[in-house]
Amino acid sequence: MIETINTSVIDWSRAQFALTAIYHWLFVPLTLGLGIVQAIMETFYYKTGNEFWKKTARFWMKIFGINFAIGVATGLILEFEFGTNWSNYSWFVGDIFGAPLAIEGIVAFFMEATFIAVMFFGWDKVSKGFHLASTWLTVLGATISAFWILVANAWMQYPAGMQFNPDTVRNEMASFWEVALSPVALNKFFHTVLSGWIIGGMFVVGIASWFLLKKRETKFALESIKIGAVFGIVACVLSVWTGDGSAHQVAQRQPMKLAAMEGLYEGREGAGLVGVGLLNPAKEQYNDGKDPFLFKIELPKLLSFFAARDIDAYVPGITNIIEGGYPQKDGTVALSAEEKIARGKQAIQALADYRSATGDSAKQQAHATLDEHFRYFGYGYLKKPSDLIPPVGLTFYAFRVMVILGGFLLLLFAAVTYLSYKNKFETKRWLQWTCFISIFLAIIAGQAGWVVAEVGRQPWAIQDILPVSAAVSNLSASSVQITFFIFLALFTVLLLAELKIMINAIKKGPN
Amino acid sequence: MRIFRFYRDGFRNMTIGKTLWLIILIKLFVMFAILKVFFFPDYLGQFDNPPDRQEYVSGELIRRATNP
Numbered sequence: 001m002i003e004t005i006n007t008s009v010i011d012w013s014r015a016q017f018a019l020t021a022i023y024h025w026l027f028v029p030l031t032l033g034l035g036i037v038q039a040i041m042e043t044f045y046y047k048t049g050n051e052f053w054k055k056t057a058r059f060w061m062k063i064f065g066i067n068f069a070i071g072v073a074t075g076l077i078l079e080f081e082f083g084t085n086w087s088n089y090s091w092f093v094g095d096i097f098g099a100p101l102a103i104e105g106i107v108a109f110f111m112e113a114t115f116i117a118v119m120f121f122g123w124d125k126v127s128k129g130f131h132l133a134s135t136w137l138t139v140l141g142a143t144i145s146a147f148w149i150l151v152a153n154a155w156m157q158y159p160a161g162m163q164f165n166p167d168t169v170r171n172e173m174a175s176f177w178e179v180a181l182s183p184v185a186l187n188k189f190f191h192t193v194l195s196g197w198i199i200g201g202m203f204v205v206g207i208a209s210w211f212l213l214k215k216r217e218t219k220f221a222l223e224s225i226k227i228g229a230v231f232g233i234v235a236c237v238l239s240v241w242t243g244d245g246s247a248h249q250v251a252q253r254q255p256m257k258l259a260a261m262e263g264l265y266e267g268r269e270g271a272g273l274v275g276v277g278l279l280n281p282a283k284e285q286y287n288d289g290k291d292p293f294l295f296k297i298e299l300p301k302l303l304s305f306f307a308a309r310d311i312d313a314y315v316p317g318i319t320n321i322i323e324g325g326y327p328q329k330d331g332t333v334a335l336s337a338e339e340k341i342a343r344g345k346q347a348i349q350a351l352a353d354y355r356s357a358t359g360d361s362a363k364q365q366a367h368a369t370l371d372e373h374f375r376y377f378g379y380g381y382l383k384k385p386s387d388l389i390p391p392v393g394l395t396f397y398a399f400r401v402m403v404i405l406g407g408f409l410l411l412l413f414a415a416v417t418y419l420s421y422k423n424k425f426e427t428k429r430w431l432q433w434t435c436f437i438s439i440f441l442a443i444i445a446g447q448a449g450w451v452v453a454e455v456g457r458q459p460w461a462i463q464d465i466l467p468v469s470a471a472v473s474n475l476s477a478s479s480v481q482i483t484f485f486i487f488l489a490l491f492t493v494l495l496l497a498e499l500k501i502m503i504n505a506i507k508k509g510p511n
Numbered sequence: 512m513r514i515f516r517f518y519r520d521g522f523r524n525m526t527i528g529k530t531l532w533l534i535i536l537i538k539l540f541v542m543f544a545i546l547k548v549f550f551f552p553d554y555l556g557q558f559d560n561p562p563d564r565q566e567y568v569s570g571e572l573i574r575r576a577t578n579p
Contacts, residue, residue: 062527069531073539080542080551087554091568120528121521168561169569348576355569380576470575473554483550490541497534505527 010472012480013085016487018454020077022447023491027071029446032146032193033200033235034064035139039132040227046132056220058123059510060204061135065120066505070498075149077487085480089461089471095172096162096179097152104148112141146196147189154185156462157453158253164374166354166367171465184249188453191242194235195449198409199442201232205416206439207506209432218426220510225435226420232413239406244306250456251307251315252329254463256388257456259318260395262303263292267316267326272298273306276400279393286318286386318392322385337385344380347373378465387467390458398451405445412438 038060045053079101082090090097118126118134126134155161161178162171173179205228211221250258259265262274265286277296284290301311308315308329316334320326324336335343347370354366382388416435419425425432457463461471525532555564 066527066531069528069535072535073542076542077546080547083553083555084551085554088568088571091555091564092572117518117521121517121524125517125520166569167565169565169572345576348573351569352573355573470572474571475554479550483546486546486550494534494538501527501530 007469008477009475009480010468012477012484013081013472013475014468016085016480016484017078017081019484019487019491020074020081021450021454023487023495024071024074024078025447025450026443026495027067027074028146029196029199029443030067030203031064031071031142032139032196033198033231034060034067034203035142035200036197037200037204037228037231038064039135039139040231041224042132042135046128052219052223054123055510056224059220060224061119062505063207063502066498066502068116070494070501074494085473085475086461086471087473089466091170092466092471093155093171093462095170096155096159099173099176100148100151100155100180104145108141108145108148112138112145115141143193146193150189150192151180151182151185153453154182154188155179156460157188157457158182158184158249159462159465160184164370164377166351166370169351183245184253187242187245187249191239191246192449194239194242195446197235198232198239198406199439199446201228201235201413202409202435202442203439204228205232205413206436209435210506211509212426213429213432213436217509217511222420222426225416225425229413229416229420232409233417236406236410236413240410243403243406247306248309254457255316256318256321257390257395257452258307259316259321260390260392260456261399261452263296263392263396264303264315264317265292265319267314267320269304269314270301270312271303271307271315272300273302274396274400275299276404277396279396286322286389292392318389322388337379337382337388340376340379341382341385343373343376344378344382346380347377348380375464378460378462378467378470381467381470382459387459390456395452395456398448398455402445402448402452405441405448409438409442409445 038057041053041057041060044050045057082097115134115137118131119138122131122134159171160182161173161175163174164171179185205225208221208224208228211217212225247258250261259267262271263277263279264271265283274293275297277298278294280290280292280294282290283292303315304313305311307313314326316326321334322337324334324339326334328334350366350369350373354363354370357363357366412434416425416431419428419431459467459469461468522528555567558564558567
């Protein structure tokens with residue numbers, strides 16, 4: 001793919017970033033979801049004055065606190081990695097990427113830090129109303145924090161609201177609102193936060209089920225389950241809606257990712273959605289003529305509907321995106337990958353010409369060429385068209401893991417809600433075990449969603465504009481390997497510490 | 512003064528929170544005093560000023576393209 005930098009540096013840097021992000025994402029969704037559940041419980045206490053709800057809310061708040069404390073600042077390591085491993089990227093996007101992260105740090109983090117103190121230290125010291133407000137504001141702060149991080153991530157998937165400046169070699173923000181309120185950012189925010197709510201709801205139901213299995217704290221467990229399960233249903237249903245929005249955005253902005261998610265090599269009108277399928281491992285090239293599936297069960301026309309809101313719409317496959325020539329929604333004909341690579345090379349050459357030009361006329365000419373082809377800038381780093389294809393297997397299966405587990409969790413929440421309100425859940429030990437185990441399934445579903453989002457957009461660090469091969473720093477692979485294993489050890493120790501503290505706190509129970 | 516006492520009493524009365532604060536402080540120390548300093552230097556920090564960084568990054572972006 002590249003000639004001047006060792007690909008193992010790219011792979012190790014990607015692996016390190018993925019490891020850090022996966023670890024960080026163990027804590028964040030639980031903070032987002034559990035925060036809402038504890039706030040709902042405290043709201044019940046505020047409305048009823050019943051000490052039971054205070055005790056219940058304080059128990060879950062303690063678990064929230066443990067998770068928050070261990071998870072806090074783990075995201076900063078990602079920012080270290082931007083500066084060290086992805087320095088070209090950091091410079092190239094600094095003005096745009098830096099703004100949301102700075103807002104996140106200043107507004108949301110301090111908002112959380114202020115009100116979390118009142119939430120933990122303020123019981124019986126401040127009024128019930130002020131305490132409740134602090135609890136909700138802590139959750140709001142965490143959610144706003146997530147919003148700005150996701151705005152930054154969404155910009156990498158759909159770079160909007162910026163102008164490239166060849167003098168500074170940076171993309172500069174042209175419209176804050178286009179960056180902050182892009183349709184990709186909004187969909188990503190709601191879908192991601194809702195996945196956190198699902199994990200939070202499942203965590204409450206699963207841990208409360210453990211108390212039932214141990215025949216302890218029955219009332220506390222059953223009431224927690226009712227709230228967690230209803231919250232989980234709401235989150236799952238909304239997640240289906242936002243997931244549809246996300247898929248639609250992917251179809252519009254990242255058609256190659258959609259094609260990889262579906263294992264779709266040959267596009268067609270009225271394309272079906274693969275419900276379940278087994279990819280053919282013998283298929284190694286996009287144009288080798290081999291069937292991409294050993295078997296599949298397809299839901300007719302659904303992919304066309306998700307992609308274009310039209311059951312007969314044309315959805316391009318991997319081969320079509322590489323070969324081009326199909327009509328696009330805006331009426332233009334899609335360029336082939338070869339053509340995009342050629343234009344990308346022209347853009348890079350124009351940057352080189354601009355940087356070396358001495359006269360105004362030569363600079364203006366180079367600038368005009370750069371502007372004309374900048375949207376293909378990243379393609380100039382690709383050696384061959386097939387470099388555009390992300391890992392299809394990982395993207396395809398991760399998408400199905402996310403969707404199938406999401407559907408399972410919706411059914412589970414519905415069953416638990418029904419049985420809880422019919423007072424039949426307490427005797428269903430097999431279902432209690434299922435709920436406990438499903439905590440891990442919910443976490444896996446959330447991680448699988450990120451795998452789809454990030455693996456599916458490879459080779460891009462910024463969609464169409466900068467591939468990872470150009471974004472990565474010129475480091476030695478061994479130095480990245482060392483830090484990878486240091487992280488692995490550090491994260492494992494921290495995770496074990498969290499689990500030990502959390503398990504001890506759970507075993508003590510609400511009393 | 513009341514706010515000071517609020518925080519002081521809050522920290523004094525912590526039980527599990529003391530362990531958590533210890534973990535947070537160790538984590539922050541490892542992150543900022545070890546990882547950031549020894550393993551995660553600012554790569555472009557080797558250049559003294561923004562124009563040098565611009566020159567370096569533009570050079571890298573041009574050099575890495577295949578047959579620019």
